[in-house]
Amino acid sequence: xxxxxxxxxxxxxxxxxxxxxxxxxxxxxxxxxxxxxxxxxxxxxxxxxxxxxxxxxxxxxxxxxxxxxxxxxxxxxxxxxxxxxxxxxxxxxxxxxxxxxxxxxxxxxxxxxxxxxxxxxxxxxxxxxxxxxxxxxxxxxxxxxxxxxxxxxxxxxxxxxxxxxxxxxxxxxxxxxxxxxxxxxxxxxxxxxxxxxxxxxxxxxxxxxxxxxxxxxxxxxxxxxxxxxxxxxxxxxxxxxxxxxxxxxxxxxxxxxxxxxxxxxxxxxx
Numbered sequence: 001x002x003x004x005x006x007x008x009x010x011x012x013x014x015x016x017x018x019x020x021x022x023x024x025x026x027x028x029x030x031x032x033x034x035x036x037x038x039x040x041x042x043x044x045x046x047x048x049x050x051x052x053x054x055x056x057x058x059x060x061x062x063x064x065x066x067x068x069x070x071x072x073x074x075x076x077x078x079x080x081x082x083x084x085x086x087x088x089x090x091x092x093x094x095x096x097x098x099x100x101x102x103x104x105x106x107x108x109x110x111x112x113x114x115x116x117x118x119x120x121x122x123x124x125x126x127x128x129x130x131x132x133x134x135x136x137x138x139x140x141x142x143x144x145x146x147x148x149x150x151x152x153x154x155x156x157x158x159x160x161x162x163x164x165x166x167x168x169x170x171x172x173x174x175x176x177x178x179x180x181x182x183x184x185x186x187x188x189x190x191x192x193x194x195x196x197x198x199x200x201x202x203x204x205x206x207x208x209x210x211x212x213x214x215x216x217x218x219x220x221x222x223x224x225x226x227x228x229x230x231x232x233x234x235x236x237x238x239x240x241x242x243x244x245x246x247x248x249x250x251x252x253x254x255x256x257x258x259x260x261x262x263x264x265x266x267x268x269x270x
Contacts, residue, residue, distance in 0.1 A: 002033025007227020012039035017232035020066040030237035042083035048117040079103035086144040103258035106151025153194035194223035199239025
């Protein structure tokens with residue numbers, strides 16, 4: 001099986017460094033046969049500002065350019081990473097009217113208005129009390145996102161720990177949130193939404209995915225998606241095989257591949 005990556009960014013995103021054509025060429029060279037571009041629309045952006053309207057024009061243009069360059073060699077699908085939808089669900093709903101949309105990742109990148117809509121990436125985490133205040137807020141946002149439900153796969157559930165624990169060295173974890181996480185996973189199963197395994201552009205997966213996948217499978221979850229979250233050509237496919245190996249070790253043999261926002265369970269083997 002050629003690999004599938006359903007979370008990848010280009011210069012359509014504010015933090016992207018390579019065009020969709022460049023990302024697709026790198027993916028093809030590294031054994032990826034199906035790629036779904038999921039550039040950012042954060043309803044609250046990296047500057048902590050509300051963005052009520054998303055401009056699809058750059059994504060349309062780069063998608064057509066990539067299809068013209070590589071459409072005969074690999075499959076390119078059309079997606080979106082929809083961040084911070086609870087800040088304005090009406091804005092999120094408007095963005096999802098885009099024709100031809102294959103796949104929507106739901107994510108939370110910023111704290112709520114109560115914490116100044118701060119983007120976790122730009123917060124300097126200095127102690128556990130601060131971290132858990134942000135984590136409490138994060139799971140409030142995740143629960144609101146889940147209750148709304150207009151997404152296909154829940155993206156990078158352990159996301160704040162990238163910055164709290166991995167980057168800033170804080171001794172915090174998701175243990176205090178296991179009950180809330182279990183309810184989120186149960187809701188994914190009940191509503192037919194997928195859980196994403198995100199390699200975070202690294203060969204070392206976040207350790208939380210080990211028990212998250214076990215819990216999700218125990219609850220009856222079958223729909224999983226895999227993405228690298230790559231933002232530059234150099235990071236394309238990093239950690240992808242490791243993510244599939246983890247899925248296989250947890251008893252998953254298929255991933256959910258989306259077209260027209262409908263999943264098809266697709267076998268994989270390593």
